[in-house]
Amino acid sequence: MGDYMLLAISAILVNNILLIQYLGNCPFLGTSKKMDTAVGMAMAVVFVLAMAGIVTWIFEAVFLKPLGLEYIRTIVFIVVIAALVQFVELFLKKSIPALYAGLGIFLPLITTNCAVMGVCLINIKEEYNFLQMLVSSLAYPVGFGVALILFAGLRERITLARVPARKKDIVFIEKRLRDRDTIGRVDAPVRDVAIALVTAGFMSLAFLGFKGMI
Amino acid sequence: MTETTLVQEFTKGLWKDIPPFRLVLGLCPILAVTKAFGTGFGMGLALTFVLVCSNVLVSALRKIIPSKVRVPCFIIIIATFVVIVELVMQAFTYPLFLTLGIFIPLIVVNCIVLGRAEAFASKQGLGRSILDGLGMGIGFTISLSVLGSIREIFGAGTWNGMEIFGPSFQPFTFMVEAPGAFVCLGLMLAIMNLFGTE
Numbered sequence: 001m002g003d004y005m006l007l008a009i010s011a012i013l014v015n016n017i018l019l020i021q022y023l024g025n026c027p028f029l030g031t032s033k034k035m036d037t038a039v040g041m042a043m044a045v046v047f048v049l050a051m052a053g054i055v056t057w058i059f060e061a062v063f064l065k066p067l068g069l070e071y072i073r074t075i076v077f078i079v080v081i082a083a084l085v086q087f088v089e090l091f092l093k094k095s096i097p098a099l100y101a102g103l104g105i106f107l108p109l110i111t112t113n114c115a116v117m118g119v120c121l122i123n124i125k126e127e128y129n130f131l132q133m134l135v136s137s138l139a140y141p142v143g144f145g146v147a148l149i150l151f152a153g154l155r156e157r158i159t160l161a162r163v164p165a166r167k168k169d170i171v172f173i174e175k176r177l178r179d180r181d182t183i184g185r186v187d188a189p190v191r192d193v194a195i196a197l198v199t200a201g202f203m204s205l206a207f208l209g210f211k212g213m214i
Numbered sequence: 215m216t217e218t219t220l221v222q223e224f225t226k227g228l229w230k231d232i233p234p235f236r237l238v239l240g241l242c243p244i245l246a247v248t249k250a251f252g253t254g255f256g257m258g259l260a261l262t263f264v265l266v267c268s269n270v271l272v273s274a275l276r277k278i279i280p281s282k283v284r285v286p287c288f289i290i291i292i293a294t295f296v297v298i299v300e301l302v303m304q305a306f307t308y309p310l311f312l313t314l315g316i317f318i319p320l321i322v323v324n325c326i327v328l329g330r331a332e333a334f335a336s337k338q339g340l341g342r343s344i345l346d347g348l349g350m351g352i353g354f355t356i357s358l359s360v361l362g363s364i365r366e367i368f369g370a371g372t373w374n375g376m377e378i379f380g381p382s383f384q385p386f387t388f389m390v391e392a393p394g395a396f397v398c399l400g401l402m403l404a405i406m407n408l409f410g411t412e
Contacts, residue, residue, distance in 0.1 A: 020392045025241040026325050071301060074319040075293040082286060111289075114242045114323045121316045194407060197400030205393040 004135050006214065011139035014214055017115050018147040019204035024115030028148060029196055031106070033159075038152035042145030044106040046138070048088060049116050052081050053137025056120040057130070077120055082111045115144055147203070154199055223342050227349025234357060235406040239325040243317050244358055245395040251374045254362025255355065256310045257317065260299045262351025264321055265330060267295045269347035272335040279336075288331045289322070296321045326350065365389045365398055 017023050024045070031041040056077050064070050089107045092100040110116055119140045123133045218226075227233070234244050247257040271291050272279075279287045300318050303311040311318065321327065330350055335343040366372055369389030371379045388394045 019396075022242050022245040022392065022395065023320075025245060026239065029241065072297060074297050074300065074322055075290065077319075078289055078293050078322050079286075082289060112323045112325060112328060114320045117323050118242075118316060118320060121319055125316060194400045194403040197396050197403060199400075201393045201396030201398075201400060204396055205388075208391060208393060 004131065007132060007135050008139040010214060011136055012143040012146065013207065013210040016143045016147055016207045016210075017119065017140045018144055019200065019207045021118070023118040024113050024144060027106075027109060027113050027115075028151070028200070029193055032148060032152040032155050032196070035149070035152050035156060037106075038148050040102055041106045041109075042141075042148050044103040044110055045113065045115060045144050046141040047103070048085060048107070048110050049119055049141040049144075050137050051088065052084055052116050052120055053123055053133055055084055056080055057123055057128075057133045057137075060124050073121075073124070077117060078111075081116055081120070085111050115141070147207070151200060151203060154203070155196060158195055158199060220342065220345060224345040224349040227346065227351070227353040228356070229353075231350075232353040232357060232406075233326050233350055234354070235403055239329055240327075240354070241399075242320065243324060244361060245392075245399060246317055247314055248358055248362040248365055248395065249390050250366040250370070250372075251359060251362040253310065253313050254358035256303075256307065257314060258351070258355025258358040260303065260314075260318060261321055261324065261327070261354055262348070263299055264292065264295045265327055265351040265354075266344060266347035267298075268292045268327055268331055269335040269343040270340065272331045273338060273340050273343035276336045284336060285328075285332070288328060288336075292327050292331065293322050326354065361398060361402065364402075365394060369394060 011017075015021055018025065018028050027041055027045075031037040059076060059080055060073070064073055064076065069076075085107060089100075092103065092107075119137060122140075123136055126132075126136075128136060234240050243257055243261070244254075248254040268288070268291050272288055275287075275291075296319060299321070300311075303314075303318060330346060334346050338346070363373060366374075367378060368386045369391075371377065371383040371385050389398065
């Protein structure tokens, strides 16, 4: 039992998939501008990854390993994940419309989310047994969600923050301030993704501190 | 839309649309494999190969693939070339294969490859698609190499394994850890914005 707890904590905090393992960074930057989209994406990833982890692990154990076909694992996994995402989408649309409305647009994007494929590959590479795989497939996406939602909270504030800019940008911002159009917002060149990445760096530094826990 | 020349098709990937700075896609490999120059460069070459080959096949088959199932088709084409790269690297560059680890199979879900297949190769002719793939791939390789060099020089005091600063240098290990990757990439993006906004 203790082993599984350790595995879960290590997957959520110490080896956080976004900030320490660098997987799933495209949706991380794409959906963290608003809290609503961040929550939707986090839920969709937890939902799909738990299923994808189980299905790909079974595929590996039943087909690929006994038949000696490990070398086509990449093709098999991506096809399985793509099919699974389609299936989940259809299933939710029919049976749980409320959840579908919430996850809606995020589901198709998950096929190309490298966090999903990445965790499936980690499960195989670390040679987890079924229970360990189950814990890791649940804990990694929870870590993804925690980091994504925390970061969305920060980013909502960053858009309102002042960041060092060139003189003409500062003049522009001051003009905006006078016009009370927007509160001085981050502007070129340290705008948008650039400042988001630097912020993510410092969050990652905080998560690096969890290394001391184990 | 203005007609672009073949040369422009190639060079746009090197500066105007250089991934991942101008097209902010495919961030995972650029963060994960740029601990050193060598790994970044190797990853760049692997991605260039996949990009060019998948562009060729997607462009050649663009009239046969029905548009409703095009994305699954593209993914399978890309996955095939990724498996080829994986096997070739395992056979000939085994240490690099071990360092890159799961990031080689993850080229499959790299947004740049699928993005170019969908946005460019599925609409354009063979020649243009090859040039586009080559330009984007080389641009990506340059980005990875530059970022890898910066992180290796400051974080370990070496470049491609060679000592640079001598024994008294205290490595700035922040750079080779995860946070350094984010901060370094963020600052590089800012520098690119500074040059490119006018």
